[in-house]
Amino acid sequence: MYKHIIFLFMVLTMILGYSCKKEAHKGDFSGSANSVYVTFADGSGFFNPERATPYGDTIKFVFSTHFPAESNNLINITSMKVKANDPTTVRAVSGSPDQVDLTKPTEIIVRSADGTDRKHILIGEIRKSSEAVITSFNLPAANLTGFLVESKKIVGLVAGGGNLTNQVPTIVITPHATISPAITVAQDFSKPVVYTVTAENGRSVQYTVKPVSPQKAASGIRSGSMKLLWTKSLTELGISGTNNFTTSIAATDDYLVVNTRETINKYLNRFTGEVVGAMNMTGINAVTFQNFFATSDEAGHILISNLTTTVGNSLFIYKYNSAGDQAPVKFIAYPGLVAGQQLGRKMSVKGDLSKNALIFVAASNSDNSILRWQVVNGALVSQSPTIFRYGGSKNWTVMADVISEGPNLTDKMFLSSQAGDIGYMAANGAPLSQIDIAGSGFNVSHSLDFAEFNNAKYLAVVNLSTNLAGNGYLYNVTNPLLLSTPPSSADYSKVMVFKSPMITSAANGNLTGDVALKVSKDGYKMIMYVLITNGSIAAYEFDCIDLNSIE
Numbered sequence: 207m208y209k210h211i212i213f214l215f216m217v218l219t220m221i222l223g224y225s226c227k228k229e230a231h232k233g234d235f236s237g238s239a240n241s242v243y244v245t246f247a248d249g250s251g252f253f254n255p256e257r258a259t260p261y262g263d264t265i266k267f268v269f270s271t272h273f274p275a276e277s278n279n280l281i282n283i284t285s286m287k288v289k290a291n292d293p294t295t296v297r298a299v300s301g302s303p304d305q306v307d308l309t310k311p312t313e314i315i316v317r318s319a320d321g322t323d324r325k326h327i328l329i330g331e332i333r334k335s336s337e338a339v340i341t342s343f344n345l346p347a348a349n350l351t352g353f354l355v356e357s358k359k360i361v362g363l364v365a366g367g368g369n370l371t372n373q374v375p376t377i378v379i380t381p382h383a384t385i386s387p388a389i390t391v392a393q394d395f396s397k398p399v400v401y402t403v404t405a406e407n408g409r410s411v412q413y414t415v416k417p418v419s420p421q422k423a424a425s426g427i428r429s430g431s432m433k434l435l436w437t438k439s440l441t442e443l444g445i446s447g448t449n450n451f452t453t454s455i456a457a458t459d460d461y462l463v464v465n466t467r468e469t470i471n472k473y474l475n476r477f478t479g480e481v482v483g484a485m486n487m488t489g490i491n492a493v494t495f496q497n498f499f500a501t502s503d504e505a506g507h508i509l510i511s512n513l514t515t516t517v518g519n520s521l522f523i524y525k526y527n528s529a530g531d532q533a534p535v536k537f538i539a540y541p542g543l544v545a546g547q548q549l550g551r552k553m554s555v556k557g558d559l560s561k562n563a564l565i566f567v568a569a570s571n572s573d574n575s576i577l578r579w580q581v582v583n584g585a586l587v588s589q590s591p592t593i594f595r596y597g598g599s600k601n602w603t604v605m606a607d608v609i610s611e612g613p614n615l616t617d618k619m620f621l622s623s624q625a626g627d628i629g630y631m632a633a634n635g636a637p638l639s640q641i642d643i644a645g646s647g648f649n650v651s652h653s654l655d656f657a658e659f660n661n662a663k664y665l666a667v668v669n670l671s672t673n674l675a676g677n678g679y680l681y682n683v684t685n686p687l688l689l690s691t692p693p694s695s696a697d698y699s700k701v702m703v704f705k706s707p708m709i710t711s712a713a714n715g716n717l718t719g720d721v722a723l724k725v726s727k728d729g730y731k732m733i734m735y736v737l738i739t740n741g742s743i744a745a746y747e748f749d750c751i752d753l754n755s756i757e
Contacts, residue, residue: 241259241290241291241294241316242261242265242289242290242294242296242316243255243288243289243290243291244267244286244287244288244306244308244330245286245287246285246286246287247285247287247304247305251273253267253269254267255267261316261326263326263327264326264327264328264329265314265328265329266329266330266331267283267308267329267330267331268331269281269283269330269331269332269333270333270335270381271332271334271335271382276381277381281332283307283308283309283330283332284307284308284309285305285307286305286306286307286308286330287303287304287305287306288303288304288306288314288328290316293319294317294318294319295316295317296315296316297315297317298313298314299313299314299315299325306328308328308329308330311327311329312327312328313325313327314326314327314328333407334382334405334406334407335380335381335382335405335406335407336405336406336409337381337383337406338379338380338383338403338404338405339356339379339380339383339403339411340354340361340377340378340379340401340403340413341354341378341379342354342376342378343361343375343377343378343415344376344377345363345368345370345374345375345395346374346376348365348369348370348373348478349368349435349477349478350363350365350368350370350477351433352415353753353756355756358757359411359412359413359414360413360414360416360418360756360757361413361414361415361416362416362417362418362420363395363416363417364418364419364420364728364730364731364749364751365726366477366726366728366730366731366747366749367459367460367477367731368477370394371394371395371396372392372393372394373394373395374390374391374392375393375395375415377389377401379403380403380405382405382406383403383406384403384404385401385402385403385404386401386402386404387401393415395416396417397416397417398414398415399414399415399416400412400413400414400415401413418756418757419728420730420752420753420755420756421752421755422660422729422730422750422751423660423750423752424661425661425684426659426660426661426684426750427659427660427662427664427703427732427748427749428749428750428752428753431747431748431749431750432704432746432747432748433746433747434745434746435477435479435733435745435746435747436477436478436479436744437479437743437745438479438742438743439741439742440452440464440740440741440742440743443464443479443481443743444481445464445466445469446466447712447740447741448712448713449740450714450715450716450718450739450740451466451467451468452465452466452467452737452739453465453467453499453716453719453720453737454499454500454501454653454720454737455720455722455735455737455743456501456508456509457476457722457723457724457733457735458476458528458529458724459727460475460476460506461473461474461475461476461482461529462474462475462476462479462722462743463485463502463508464737464743465497465499465500466497467495467496467497467498468495468496468497469497470484470487471484471487471497471510472484473485473529473530476745479743479745482529483529483530485526485529485530485531486531486532486534489534489536490510490512490522490524495512495513495514495515495550497510497511498511498550498551499511499513499550502722503555503558503563504557504558505558505559505561506528507525507526507527507528507558507559508525508526508528508529508531509523509525509526509537509555509565510523510526510534511523511524511549511567512550513548513549513550513551514543514548514549514550516543517544518541518543520539520540520541520543521540521541521543521549521550521567522538522539523538523540523553523565525537525559537586538565538589540577540589540590544572544575546571546572547569547570547571547572548569548570548571548604549567549569549577550567552567552568552605552606552607552652552653553565553566553567553607554566554608554654554655555609556609556610556611556612556613556617557612557613558613559581559584561583561584562581562582562583562613562614563580563581563613564578564579564580564581564613564614564615564617565579565580565581565591566578566607566608566610566619567591568602568605568606568607568608568621568623570602570603570604570605570606571603571604573595573601574596574597574601574626574635575593575595576593576595576596576635577592577593578591578592578593578594579591579592580592580615581613594634595635596608596621596623596626596631596635596637597631597635597637598621598626598629598631598637598640600623602623602624602625602626602627602652603625603626604624604652604716605623605624605652605653606621606622606623606624606626607621607622607623607652607653607654608620609655609656610656611663611686615633616633618630618631618633618638618686619631619632619633620654620656620665620683620686621654622651622652622653622654622667623651624650624651624652625650627640627641627643628641628643628651628689629641629689629690630683630686630689638686639686639687639690640689640690641667641681641689642690642692645692645693646679646693646702647669647671647705648669649670649671649672650669651667651668651669651670652718653667653668653720654667654668655722655723656723657723657724657725657732659725659729659732659748659750660750662682662684663682663683663684663686664680664681664682664683664703664732665680665681665683665686665689666679666680666681666722666734666736667679667681667721668720668721668736668738670717670738671708673711673713673715673717674710674711674712674713675708675709675710675711675741676708676709676711676719676736676738676741677705677709677736677738678705678706678721679702679704679705680703680704680734681701681702681703682700682701682703683701688700689701704734704748706734706736706746709736709738709741709742709744710738710741711738711740711741714738714739714740714741716739719737719738719739720737721734721736721737722734723735729750730750731748731749732747732748732749733745733746733747733748734746734748
């Protein structure tokens with residue numbers, strides 16, 4: 207009897223032992239997604255299988271020919287480390303999972319969380335890329351970025367007044383692809399140019415680069431379109447960055463005039479910031495405080511004024527038909543300075559001086575006096591201006607700037623004034639709305655510009671936060687009464703649409719600077735230029751392009 211009991215116990219033990227042993231077999235493994243992965247032997251890199259779980263008999267890893275993919279480093283998969291996400295574990299049938307040659311089939315065993323073992327064949331494949339994509343397109347000399355429409359294989363160019371001929375592009379394509387024709391060859395992009403991008407595996411794709419005239423957004427600036435077009439320090443432009451003399455800028459279709467007092471003015475390519483030439487200043491340099499301020503109208507005419515500080519001195523305003531005009535004319539000579547006031551620190555013009563326009567000069571220390579000249583059919587109505595007062599409760603001190611919404615005497619106006627208001631006023635000077643200066647972050651403001659862009663209206667204002675830095679603000683003033691929207695309001699971002707980063711400067715003792723808006727002839731782009739005296743000029747571009755309409 208005792209022997210029978212011993213025999214039964216041994217049989218039961220064998221049965222239980224056999225039932226506890228898990229067989230390692232081939233087949234699908236339904237563990238956690240991507241539970242097996244590989245790295246390089248040093249632990250760098252992370253590669254998942256080509257297919258997620260459940261795995262079949264073979265687990266394949268596909269690698270690009272280079273690692274990192276965009277580098278020129280050829281990949282080596284002869285010594286890889288096989289790992290698994292907890293609680294799954296993995297081991298090699300022979301050898302170590304920490305050193306696996308994936309160029310050869312390797313048998314592994316994957317143990318799931320429930321203890322089940324399954325065998326798989328591990329293999330790697332180095333596969334040439336099939337990607338043949340243009341990822342970015344630029345014309346550096348024109349400071350122009352192409353709009354990529356991948357679904358249509360189009361790179362759309364919206365020149366916005368820039369030159370498209372004889373341009374050498376900068377084109378970025380997917381790693382290890384090639385492109386033809388060579389990107390070092392200049393092309394005339396004013397007409398379509400076809401580029402062929404060939405992938406590493408030989409697959410080729412053609413892209414057409416061409417000027418486009420897409421539809422515009424419903425109104426105003428396209429959200430997300432702002433980009434810093436360029437920034438140049440005054441010293442980069444060959445202009446003193448310490449003498450406080452560079453206080454104004456004027457934008458035309460092609461150029462940005464940089465006005466430096468008692469110096470021959472330079473003008474820049476307004477799309478790139480590169481110096482193009484120098485203005486003819488003959489005659490202007492013979493008057494008191496010569497070329498103190500410069501501004502421009504919508505047609506590219508430029509006005510340059512002197513500064514009058516003493517009774518008996520006259521305010522002279524010279525007109526240039528363009529930045530390269532060799533024969534500027536004395537357009538205004540006004541001797542009517544009032545004791546204690548100054549004229550010529552700021553000046554703005556609205557309209558077209560060859561047709562109809564209004565010219566504004568806000569008198570310094572003047573109890574808010576504004577001088578306005580009218581131009582009708584290209585002729586100045588009178589050398590003597592109409593003088594009226596801004597009716598706000600605060601008086602400005604040294605500087606103020608005024609511009610109207612249009613060239614008519616009935617058009618309302620905008621004002622930016624040092625120690626005074628930034629706001630909107632009626633044609634007779636009555637205040638209508640004001641910006642919350644302190645709440646909006648302004649310290650000193652005295653320069654502005656106004657432009658209509660894509661069925662919306664915009665006001666640019668400069669701010670001197672300290673004597674070492676300043677920036678520009680851009681407001682949507684389609685409804686000018688909303689200028690008074692408090693910064694705490696949820697609607698404030700609909701009014702104040704952009705605030706530029708701070709532009710640093712050397713000590714700017716007079717706290718001067720300027721701002722200018724210029725809309726391209728085709729109406730697709732608007733650039734805001736911000737000058738901080740003794741510092742830099744920055745150009746910020748906005749567009750109104752409906753990207754979905756590019757064909």
